[in-house]
Amino acid sequence: MVLIKSAQIIDGTGKPAYKADVLLRGDKISAIGTFPNKKADIVIDGLGLFLTPGFIDVNTDSDHYLSLFTEPYQKDFVRQGVTTIFGGHCGSSLAPLLYGGLESIRKWSDINQINVDWHSVGEFLKVLDRRGLGVNFGTLIGHSTLRRALIGEGLRDLTISDLEIFKKYINDSMKEGAFGISTGLSYAHSRQVPYSEIKELVQVVAEHKGVYATHLRNEKEGLLPSIYETLKVAEETGAETLISHFKPIYGYERDYQASLEILTPANVHYDTYPFDTSVIPIYTLLPDWAQVGGFEVIRTYLTTPGTRENVVKAISATKGDEIGDIRIAQAPGFSHLIGKTIRELAENEGLSLPETLIKMILLTNFRAVVFYKNIALSLAIAALMREQAMVSSNGASLPDDPDILKQERFYNTFPKFLEVVNSQKPISLEKAIKKITSDAAKKFGLKQRGIIQADNFADLTMFSFTPAGKMKVDFVFVNGEMAVQEGEARSSLSGTILRHNH
Missing domain, CATH: 3.20.20.140 (Metal-dependent hydrolases)
Known part of the structure; x- marks a missing residue:
């Protein structure tokens, strides 16, 4: 049993916040009110913290x-x-x-x-x-x-x-x-x-x-x-x-x-x-017509001289210099590329920006993911x-x-x-x-989630704002089990695999 005391509750309904204690039993919210003499396995002082649904x-x-x-x-x-x-x-x-x-x-x-x-x-x-x-x-x-x-x-x-x-x-x-x-x-x-x-x-x-x-x-x-x-x-x-x-x-x-x-x-x-910033697969930066047919077909577009030249022209015409600022976020097997921009790689390779983009697509076997500020x-x-x-x-x-x-x-x-x-x-x-x-x-039709009320599942988040305005997540409960304790994530597997209308 968990007792959260004196928290400022924003219950998820849109109603004004109010101060109360919340009692958790198992995976559910057991009661909401004032429990000055209640004993529990875990007691959390919620004074100064907001308590909301997860x-x-x-x-x-x-x-x-x-x-x-x-x-x-x-x-x-x-x-x-x-x-x-x-x-x-x-x-x-x-x-x-x-x-x-x-x-x-x-x-x-x-x-x-x-x-x-x-x-x-x-x-x-x-x-x-x-x-x-x-x-x-x-x-x-x-x-x-x-x-x-x-x-x-x-x-x-x-x-x-x-x-x-x-x-x-x-x-x-x-x-x-x-x-x-x-x-x-x-x-x-x-x-x-x-x-x-x-x-x-x-x-x-x-x-x-x-x-x-x-x-x-x-x-x-x-x-x-x-x-x-x-x-x-x-x-x-x-x-x-x-x-x-x-x-x-x-x-x-x-x-x-x-x-x-x-x-x-x-x-x-x-x-x-x-x-x-968007996070996108690198190959989606190719012109639409060059994305058709699956990776094997796209590879032929990028390696056949005539079509490759058309791809380069299309990238230059539609993306221009902006592709230089695109940054590689993931490139399985090519860790040396992580964090590099297309412009930095182009300068290292002595290639144009479109040619560098194509080279990175082929080198990473289409599996790179990039940051695109657009x-x-x-x-x-x-x-x-x-x-x-x-x-x-x-x-x-x-x-x-x-x-x-x-x-x-x-x-x-x-x-x-x-x-x-x-x-x-x-x-x-x-x-x-x-x-x-x-x-x-x-x-999404979820039942007994999204609102703090008795008998609902105990998915809860407790947080505060620092004087500088930053939000600090202090505690999180997933189905009544503590997943974050005093700001530190625990190795918890208390989530439920949800089924619609079940």
Whole structure:
């Protein structure tokens, strides 16, 4: 039994904060009130600390980076107060796998790190049950993962038979606990997927009251048509819809602002983060036409003199000098590249910026991940404060490894968001907490999470602000077990593997 005394409670409902004691028994909140004489195994003095529901990160990549397996404690999340994460975004998930292959996540990680011993969503979730996680985890169904398994690397439309099989897999996966489906419509394998296919598949998810999350078809010159397409899916299917990592790209701020004004339906939200840097697979910097056909085909584009020259010209025309500031964050097997910019490497190699970029893509076998500063930060922060916004890291909890350069949003998104709220006060702290707790729980249909009340699961975060305005996470509980103690993450595996409608 744990007793938290005299904490300033922000309960996740949006109501004003109040001071009270909270009693935890097992994995649940047992009681809230004043307990001056109550004895407990652990007593925490909450005076001067805020006590809130554990934060919910609606868009993460710990599955894509396979760190669910390589870093099961998920310490980068619990250190920032996050107790629940969702994966399976951008069209790529770890299940269902028709043939046991992880090709759809090759852009993020080395798929040879783990042995796959599952096929269905149900089997995958049972594997995680056995292994354990430091946070609660739920997954979406990756549209591209399933589509590529069904028809291979081809870019053709689905036949009627293909579509019926696809719908059956989605229906079965939803019954087994998936929370919805995601698309990655800007990636080569999904760029030409017709609206009719998306609508048919999302309709199945809507029947299960699941979520449709989409990486937009175009975040730049085609932003507004992509938004209208998403709104149409949401309206015609009624599905809870989430636009993934919706960020204002430099040069397209006006279209982004216009998009915000039309994102008003109650079932449509977007997630984003308070940072100016994207974290992307290096090969996505190639022109669209050179990303088609899988890595083997792309390699021929980059190694055949005629097409390579066309790629160089296209990079020069569309990216120009800006690619010089792109920084390599991960390059498995090439640790000497970590932290280097394309410009620094170009100077060392005596090559142009586009030629250097191509060389790095080939050298790292398409597996490098880079930092790309392309987001209008002030507009991104303003967008976060709107009613339809949800907060996400769009990141992963990664092992502490000198061969990995972590972008700040992987480990500091939620403190950063609350620091901005606390200092600039664009919205109340109570409203900000509601956004990252009960609003997120409601979006994904989580039961007994996201609000501090008796009989709810004891996912809790305790924090304070320093005189300089920095947020300090002092204690975190995941299902009643302490995951962070006095600011230090513990090696806890108390997370629950979540199933939709279970």
